[in-house]
Amino acid sequence: MKILFAVLLVSAPAFAQVDFSGSWAPLYHEDLPDRIPGPELGDYLGLPINDAARLRADSYDADRISVVPEYECRPHSSDYSMRGLANMRVDVIRDPVTQRAIAFHTRMNFQEMERTIWLDSRPHPSEYAPHTLQGFSTGSWEDNMLDIYTTHLKESYLKRNGVPRSDKATFTEHWVRHGNYLTVATVVTDPVFLTEPLVRTQTWVLDPAQVIARDICETVAEVPKAADYVPNHLPGTNPFLHEVADWYGLPYEATRGGAETLYPEYRKKMGKPEHPRDHCERYCSCGAEGQICLSPTAAPPGKRP
Amino acid sequence: MTRTILYASLLAICAAGANSQQQQNFDSVQIHVEPVQHNIYMLVGAGGNTTVQVGSEGVLMVDTQFAPLAPKLMAEIRKLSPGPIRYIINTHMHPDHVGGNAAIAKLAGSDPALPLKIIANENVLNRLTATERGQAPFPEAGLPIDEYGTPTKNLHFNGEAIIIYHEPNAHTDGDSVVLFRGSDVISAGDIFTPDGYPFIDIERGGSVQGEILALNHILQMTVPAKTQEGGTYVIPGHGRICDDADVVEFRDMVVIIRDRVRDMIQKGMTLDQVKAARPTRDYDTEYVTSNSFVTADRFVEAVYKSLSK
Numbered sequence: 205m206k207i208l209f210a211v212l213l214v215s216a217p218a219f220a221q222v223d224f225s226g227s228w229a230p231l232y233h234e235d236l237p238d239r240i241p242g243p244e245l246g247d248y249l250g251l252p253i254n255d256a257a258r259l260r261a262d263s264y265d266a267d268r269i270s271v272v273p274e275y276e277c278r279p280h281s282s283d284y285s286m287r288g289l290a291n292m293r294v295d296v297i298r299d300p301v302t303q304r305a306i307a308f309h310t311r312m313n314f315q316e317m318e319r320t321i322w323l324d325s326r327p328h329p330s331e332y333a334p335h336t337l338q339g340f341s342t343g344s345w346e347d348n349m350l351d352i353y354t355t356h357l358k359e360s361y362l363k364r365n366g367v368p369r370s371d372k373a374t375f376t377e378h379w380v381r382h383g384n385y386l387t388v389a390t391v392v393t394d395p396v397f398l399t400e401p402l403v404r405t406q407t408w409v410l411d412p413a414q415v416i417a418r419d420i421c422e423t424v425a426e427v428p429k430a431a432d433y434v435p436n437h438l439p440g441t442n443p444f445l446h447e448v449a450d451w452y453g454l455p456y457e458a459t460r461g462g463a464e465t466l467y468p469e470y471r472k473k474m475g476k477p478e479h480p481r482d483h484c485e486r487y488c489s490c491g492a493e494g495q496i497c498l499s500p501t502a503a504p505p506g507k508r509p
Numbered sequence: 510m511t512r513t514i515l516y517a518s519l520l521a522i523c524a525a526g527a528n529s530q531q532q533q534n535f536d537s538v539q540i541h542v543e544p545v546q547h548n549i550y551m552l553v554g555a556g557g558n559t560t561v562q563v564g565s566e567g568v569l570m571v572d573t574q575f576a577p578l579a580p581k582l583m584a585e586i587r588k589l590s591p592g593p594i595r596y597i598i599n600t601h602m603h604p605d606h607v608g609g610n611a612a613i614a615k616l617a618g619s620d621p622a623l624p625l626k627i628i629a630n631e632n633v634l635n636r637l638t639a640t641e642r643g644q645a646p647f648p649e650a651g652l653p654i655d656e657y658g659t660p661t662k663n664l665h666f667n668g669e670a671i672i673i674y675h676e677p678n679a680h681t682d683g684d685s686v687v688l689f690r691g692s693d694v695i696s697a698g699d700i701f702t703p704d705g706y707p708f709i710d711i712e713r714g715g716s717v718q719g720e721i722l723a724l725n726h727i728l729q730m731t732v733p734a735k736t737q738e739g740g741t742y743v744i745p746g747h748g749r750i751c752d753d754a755d756v757v758e759f760r761d762m763v764v765i766i767r768d769r770v771r772d773m774i775q776k777g778m779t780l781d782q783v784k785a786a787r788p789t790r791d792y793d794t795e796y797v798t799s800n801s802f803v804t805a806d807r808f809v810e811a812v813y814k815s816l817s818k
């Protein structure tokens with residue numbers, strides 16, 4: 205009888221097949237300049253965006269974050285939070301009686317982002333329910349891979365240089381654990397701003413010593429402004445859009461993004477840079493041997509008309 | 510209810526006047542009840558959203574959709590409360606928000622000890638009683654004869670303060686925003702329509718400047734909770750339940766388009782030239798569908814005319 209009971213315990217229903225709970229430290233690898241100092245203004249390379257998203261991003265003025273108080277304490281949305289400063293703690297929530305895992309709960313540093321991924325087959329809210337920055341997420345198992353579907357997202361960004369992602373977007377994730385490593389593939393679909401799904405992957409390593417501290421934010425109106433002022437660049441007037449091409453020696457057209465810039469064949473037709481670089485000048489050793497990337501060495505390119 | 514019906518209704522009204530509601534088929538419309546916060550519910554059918562507050566003193570409604578939907582609305586309200594319908598507040602005069610007033614009043618019955626009061630800004634009453642040629646007069650039992658002409662009007666009902674703010678010359682010249690101070694919910698009317706460009710009804714006193722002021726006033730009243738969301742919830746004229754962050758996105762859109770059109774006017778461009786330059790082209794995929802009443806051109810025209818006055 206005792207043996208039978210033990211067998212039943214380990215072969216309980218497949219509510220959670222892999223335990224993702226624990227403290228996870230992000231591994232940025234080659235994405236470090238894009239994820240930690242953050243994406244360059246005007247860098248849309250490899251994003252399958254449409255013209256609407258491109259102009260919206262061109263109009264974006266980063267002053268909005270400091271001048272409009274409502275943006276000061278806004279966290280990343282759950283699709284982008286995986287790519288920011290992504291230290292993450294995952295807790296498992298269990299039904300107190302059955303001890304089945306009914307959800308994973310995540311907490312990340314920046315603005316204390318918290319998110320619940322329901323594993324108990326509950327339905328998503330109605331189309332009239334509020335949207336949130338973390339959205340509403342449900343997970344299901346595909347062998348040992350957790351597939352997550354997220355809806356009810358607030359409008360946010362695909363990158364924090366102003367490339368928009370609409371509140372009609374949804375995304376799926378695939379969480380895979382290999383020992384002490386966690387890989388998350390994120391696939392964003394957005395009928396408003398994307399012509400193809402945007403696929404990105406991120407990796408973490410288990411770090412039991414990691415502490416996710418508080419990150420308390422309070423909005424303060426620090427800059428006097430008229431109530432009807434929202435910083436933005438009028439079409440055709442953003443002076444920063446050529447910086448990324450000039451700094452990195454890229455053809456300007458390539459930095460404008462679009463689905464074709466995702467594929468290797470694009471290299472054949474992308475043309476030549478206006479300002480070729482024979483060596484790296486900006487964020488060159490970012491992330492190598494534990495270095496951070498606080499001070500770019502390259503001088504800004506010359507003024508443009 | 511589908512968005513198609515919603516926009517089709519609005520289009521029909523604005524194109525052909527209030528009588529067109531009789532020609533529409535509301536049989537297939539179902540009323541969806543979405544709980545908002547505390548004792549506040551959002552009822553979605555066809556036309557504008559209806560806000561319902563229930564409690565020990567009875568029922569307060571904000572906006573009444575179309576007359577043929579009144580029995581269905583009442584059936585859903587009766588699931589929330591058996592109490593008397595004591596107040597209807599109209600956010601503005603468009604038929605998809607006031608059309609059910611008289612029918613609801615009739616269904617509510619009349620008890621002199623528990624009268625139903627219909628409240629709106631005085632410009633709503635003025636416009637509803639000034640029947641345009643060829644239009645049937647607005648049913649008398651549905652007129653907001655408890656009108657107000659002051660910047661605010663206060664009520665205390667079902668244990669909370671309810672403050673009605675007049676927002677001058679925004680969507681129309683008779684807009685009211687209703688703040689449920691205890692429940693921490695705002696009913697915004699058509700000043701805020703997150704699924705589409707705002708309908709700035711220039712002919713009935715609307716203006717883009719008033720629209721921005723009204724949105725900023727809503728933002729002054731919304732206090733988000735942690736991570737800049739939740740807290741105060743905002744029921745829009747049409748669309749899903751929103752909060753401070755959603756109103757910010759919408760306000761930013763209106764301000765940015767205003768900035769662009771203003772810049773073009775300062776460069777001496779005509780309305781047709783401004784339309785041809787498509788100053789809304791990065792917002793159209795978000796705010797315009799094939800069924801939209803407020804097309805990009807219509808929105809641009811309203812902004813242009815507001816700024817040219």
Ligand SMILES: [Zn+2]
Pocket residue numbers: 601603606680699708
């Ligand atoms: Zn209206």
